[in-house]
Every structure is written in C-alpha cells, then in structure tokens.
Amino acid sequence: MTSLEMGPTGQRRGRGARERILRAAGELFREHGVNATGIEQVSESAQVSRRTVYQHFGGKDGLVEAYLQLHDAAPVPALERDGLTPRERLVAIFEDALDATPPLCPFIGAAVEIADPEHPARRIARDYKVDLAARLAAVARDAGAAEPEVLGDQLALLLDGVSARTRATGVDAMPTAVTVAHVLLDRALGPPT
Incomplete structure (x- = not known):
C-alpha cells in the first residue's frame, strides 16, 4: 500500500472507501446486529476514519439504509435462471441456499x-418483502398455480x-424449508412431471 493510500492516522483512505464501509457494516450487522454495531466498529473494520463514514452516509441511519438498498437491488438468481421451468426456479431459491451460509x-x-x-430502513424492508412475495407469485402464476398470490405469500x-x-x-x-417448499409446490401445482 502506497503512502498516498494512507490517511494521517495510518488508516486507508480514498478509492473504495464506500464499498469497504458497506462490506464491513454488512459483516458486523450480520454478526452482531444493527443496534449493537457502532460507527466506531464499522470505521475500524473498514480501515477508514469515522469522519469518512459520516461523509459517505451522514450517520448510522444512513449507513443502515444504504446497506439494505444494496441488498434490495441484488437479484434473486434462482428467479432469473435460464433453462429452468417456473416450478424449478421456485425450488431453486431454497435449494441454492443449502450450499450458502445460513x-x-x-x-x-x-x-x-x-x-x-x-424509519427508512423499515420502509425498505417492508417494500422488499412485499415485492419478493409479488415476484414469487408471478413465477407461481407462470408455473400454473390456481392461486399464485397465495403460493407466493x-x-x-x-x-x-x-x-x-x-x-x-x-x-x-x-x-427443513426445502422439504416444506416441495410440499407447498406439490399442493399448489400437483406433483412434478
């Protein structure tokens, strides 16, 4: 690391600070929770000053909001996967997670x-959850569910x-969720062919 990348306190600065802050915040929020994670912890983990965190996010509320927006913008790969039937895409949401971290x-x-x-974070969470159920219902409709909104929910x-x-x-x-998902799909769509 060159001296141009180091701030006056020896911490990293410059390019990529926002991404490092969001990555550090995400890890800390998952491990300790939103309330138990402070700006000081985030700045230390991201190797930036507290001032840099405040410059990018205005405070913890803005950081939490940006963290959730990052997840909100992320696609659900199984719902978009080519080569799968709609039913297979619904199952894949659960089966893909078997190999992922909890x-x-x-x-x-x-x-x-x-x-x-x-709170803006609660609004983002609420909107995401409503949108996800609607997206699941759309795939359930494509799969032939008689009540796609029910299956999506x-x-x-x-x-x-x-x-x-x-x-x-x-x-x-x-x-266990994978097993329950298969039961729900069998009930709504009939057994797979």
Missing part, C-alpha cells in the same frame, strides 16, 4: 431491531421463517 435475511434483522415503523413466509429460525436457534433451518 440464510440470515438483512431485512428481517433490521426490521426487528429498529423500533420506529417510519406462502413461499415468502417460508423464506422469512427460515431466516428467523436460523437466527434465533443458530441452526440452519434451510434443509
């Missing part, structure tokens, strides 16, 4: 920890439940 939903974490229902609830249960117990609940 599914701790950042939106649920923030919504549970932030008491103010009008059931699958969204299952995803939320697996995240909450995993967070509460520390045990990955996704294997």
Whole structure:
C-alpha cells in the first residue's frame, strides 16, 4: 500500500472507501446486529476514519439504509435462471441456499431491531418483502398455480421463517424449508412431471 493510500492516522483512505464501509457494516450487522454495531466498529473494520463514514452516509441511519438498498437491488438468481421451468426456479431459491451460509435475511434483522415503523430502513424492508412475495407469485402464476398470490405469500413466509429460525436457534433451518417448499409446490401445482 502506497503512502498516498494512507490517511494521517495510518488508516486507508480514498478509492473504495464506500464499498469497504458497506462490506464491513454488512459483516458486523450480520454478526452482531444493527443496534449493537457502532460507527466506531464499522470505521475500524473498514480501515477508514469515522469522519469518512459520516461523509459517505451522514450517520448510522444512513449507513443502515444504504446497506439494505444494496441488498434490495441484488437479484434473486434462482428467479432469473435460464433453462429452468417456473416450478424449478421456485425450488431453486431454497435449494441454492443449502450450499450458502445460513440464510440470515438483512431485512428481517433490521426490521426487528429498529423500533420506529417510519424509519427508512423499515420502509425498505417492508417494500422488499412485499415485492419478493409479488415476484414469487408471478413465477407461481407462470408455473400454473390456481392461486399464485397465495403460493407466493406462502413461499415468502417460508423464506422469512427460515431466516428467523436460523437466527434465533443458530441452526440452519434451510434443509427443513426445502422439504416444506416441495410440499407447498406439490399442493399448489400437483406433483412434478
């Protein structure tokens, strides 16, 4: 690292600070929660000054909001995957997560920890959850579900439940969720052909 990349306190500065801050915040929020994570911890982990965090995000509320917006913009790969039937895309959401780290939903974490229902992070979480259920319903419609909104809501609830249960117990609940997803799909669409 050149001296131009180091600030006066020896911390990294310059290019990539925003991304480092968001990455550090994400790791800390997942590990410790939103409320237990302070700006000081984020700045130390990101190797930037507290001032840099405030310059980019205005404070912790802005940081939490940006963190959730980053996740909100991320696609759900299984819903967009080519070469799969709509039913296979719905199953893939759950099966893909079997190989991933435990599914701790950042939106649920923030919504549970932030008491103010009008906080921007709560609004982002609420909008994301409504949109995800609608996207699941659209794929369920393509799969031929008689009641696609019901199936979309059931699958969204299952995803939320697996995240909450995993967070509460520390045990990955996704294997059970995959089984339940198959039951829901069989009930709504009939057995796979």
